[in-house]
Amino acid sequence: MDIQKRIDIAMGGRGKGYACSQCVVCAFSDLLDTDEKDLFKMAEGFGGGVGGLMEVCGVVCAMAMIAGLMTSGGNIENNTTKVQTIDLTRKLAMEFKDRNGTIICRELRGEDTGTPIRDCDLCIQDGIRIIAKHFFADRVVGADK
Secondary structure, eight states, X not given: OBHHHHHHHHHHHHXXXXXXXXXXXHHTTTTSSSOHHXXXXXXXXXXXXXXXXXXXOHHHHHHHHHHHHHHOOOOSSSOOSHHHHHHHHHHHHHHHHHXXXXXXXXXXXXXXXXXXXXXXXXXXXXXXXXXXXXXXXXXXBTTTO
């Protein structure tokens, strides 16, 4: 599946009322070792910048979720992958910030200034491109764009 198809899936979710975080994780459900319905449920609370607080953008939260799914060893007795996952999440968040100027939902939406920095749909598209590039470059056509 190419990058545009994943964006189309995400925008389809947006049209159904999905939160930004849900749009991103569900667009990759076929490549993650987790049921789409479970991804949808896990991502739901990140809507509106985490619980509607307008803080960290749901797209960034979704990227953190995917980073955990892709890099965590899942060893609950001896978590040796935590630092790697946190470092990767920081890298993803910084790439998002470099593209958009901030990772804060309120700032992206221009809630305080009246001037949005970036539309939610475009943030979702950025998140999909970042995830595809970092995790699925060999399986998503156009992931390098």
